[in-house]
Amino acid sequence: MNQAIFIILLALTATNSFSKELGFSTETDDSNIILKIIEKKAIHFPELLFNRATTEGAYCSATGLPNLHDVRYSLCPHEIGQPGVFDVIGAENAIVIVTHSADHTVNGLRLTSKKQNPLTIQTMQLGPTGKAQYIAQSTITLVDKKAVKTSEYNFIFDIFVAYQ
Structure with a gap:
């Protein structure tokens, strides 16, 4: 008897069930x-040259134009120093600060990032594919003639990008 009641309850449960399709929409935040x-x-600088006539403050720029x-x-x-080229990739059509x-x-x-200026800030808009190009110019300036050595120099710079 208990078995029969169990089957009946199961059958009732199955006939009283229903389903409904549910959904929702959401938006994304570009950030x-x-x-x-x-x-x-x-970034590429030509070979740097100096002699006794070179004054402190003499410089070489990597701008793509002759010095x-x-x-x-x-x-x-x-000579011509070449600026660096960087792709900035993010959300489509977003405004960014480099x-x-x-x-x-x-x-x-x-x-320095520009002659006598250690900081360059540029606002730019990424394209419909989420991409833009940043051209990084730089300058090397002679600040202490007595300290210069004939050797290879390694410099450090930072490029930071953020959504506006």
């Missing part, structure tokens, strides 16, 4: 999409 910076081309000064005021007279910071002195030579 949750991770921003990335990818170096496409490194027009002579050896008294330029560390790379008539901060390029460089203030590093090694053996009498100082790297």
